[in-house]
Amino acid sequence: MGWSEGLGRRVLGATLAVAALAVLSLDLSPALAADGAAIALHGVGTVPACATCHGAQGQGNPRIGAPHLAGEGIDYLREQLANFAAGHRINPIMQPIAAGLTPEQRDAAAAFFAALPVPAPHPVPPGPDRAGALLAEQGRWSAGLPACTQCHGPNGIGVPPYIPRLAGLTAPYLTAQLLAWQQGHRPPGALGLMPVVASKLSAHDIKTLAAYFAALGGPSSPEAGR
Ligand code: HEC
Ligand code: HEC
Missing domain, CATH: 1.10.760.10 (Cytochrome c-like domain)
Structure with missing residues (x-):
């Protein structure tokens, strides 16, 4: 710890x-x-x-x-x-x-x-595959991987000014960012935290996490992307 x-x-x-x-x-x-x-x-x-x-x-x-x-x-x-x-x-x-x-x-x-307002995310009802939700909310401490929500806030709502909102980003976008950090194609960013986090994720982890955060859209339709 x-x-x-x-x-x-x-x-x-x-x-x-x-x-x-x-x-x-x-x-x-x-x-x-x-x-x-x-x-x-x-x-x-x-x-x-x-x-x-x-x-x-x-x-x-x-x-x-x-x-x-x-x-x-x-x-x-x-x-x-x-x-x-x-x-x-x-x-x-x-x-x-x-x-x-x-x-x-x-x-x-x-x-x-x-300065524009952020709509509240809506938690998704638990689906058959809870792997993404579990990893996002609990991390994998045996591998030194903290919960995503520990930094990104409950339901991935984001903690400005430093930590962006994940709820409602699309699965392809989320996947691309995590791969970019794994491959050194995106600058380390604030405190260099994300390259460390991303390095601990398997391809399967990324898939389930991306699906989970993408599903945490906004109050409107999933089409609105929030
Ligand atoms: C120790 C804190 C911390 C943890 C834990 C963490 N993140 Fe992050 N995350 C950050 C920071 C800081 C940034 C902003 C990086 C930057 O400035 O480029 C970020 C950015 C991101 C972004 C980019 C969002 C965008 O709008 O481009 C994604 C995607 C992301 N994190 C996914 C995750 C996932 C998935 C997990 C859990 C496996 C996770 N993060 C865990 C701190 C954290
Ligand atoms: C033609 C479409 C298009 C226009 C116009 C556009 N963007 Fe983007 N923007 C994108 C796409 C697509 C991405 C995702 C890039 C990626 O995958 O890394 C993006 C990403 C971003 C990001 C990164 C967000 C994050 O969460 O990390 C910022 C910031 C941004 N745009 C700001 C702007 C600003 C400011 C303008 C106007 C000056 C603008 N964009 C105009 C398509 C556009």
Whole structure:
């Protein structure tokens, strides 16, 4: 358990540090906030409106694999955009979009989506295959694997500003992110926690976990991706 306690302290310490940063970074000028809404809803230059794919409420679009953005931490969103822009996070759709924005425009768009409300996830009724739920909620301590919900919150609701929401992300998107960490194709991210977690997952684990979190959608239809 020592590992988990140490990890917990690291998460808490870093969360506090980042919370302080987030307060500073949310202090955007009104002009920048307006820019964020304009970029998100109308696009800028050759960059299309984010809403085209991520939805005007930042709810995401499972059909095209665009994750929700609403209510994620501003620093998380900003870091992902910087990763795409620099080619450190690989995605043929998002890389040119992020690279087409200035750092200030990326910050403004991140602030816009971070401020949007997050609908509550709805727990799924237990299905015949509980493997995903068990791993997500209890982890596998024999292998030093903490429960996903220990960091991502109950029902994978997310713990901004640092830890993104998993509920309602699509199974292919979740799978791709976990594989990307296993293969070193996604930057380690906050505190370098996810590469360690992902390294402990088998292909079967990933399949059941992805199915579990994808099923934890929002209050509307699963089609809405929340
Ligand atoms: C043409 C569709 C499209 C448009 C337009 C688009 N995105 Fe994306 N976005 C995607 C897809 C697809 C992904 C998933 C990428 C992956 O699988 O890594 C994504 C991922 C992201 C992520 C990572 C989210 C996470 O949970 O890690 C962020 C942040 C993001 N987009 C922000 C934006 C912003 C801001 C804009 C507008 C400037 C925008 N996107 C415009 C399709 C789009
Ligand atoms: C010790 C804390 C911790 C644990 C345990 C943990 N995560 Fe994470 N997870 C994080 C952090 C921090 C991030 C943000 C990484 C970044 O900044 O790129 C993250 C991000 C993710 C993402 C990316 C989401 C997105 O929007 O792109 C996925 C998918 C994910 N975790 C899945 C899991 C799964 C599945 C488990 C359980 C097997 C798990 N995590 C356990 C801390 C944790």
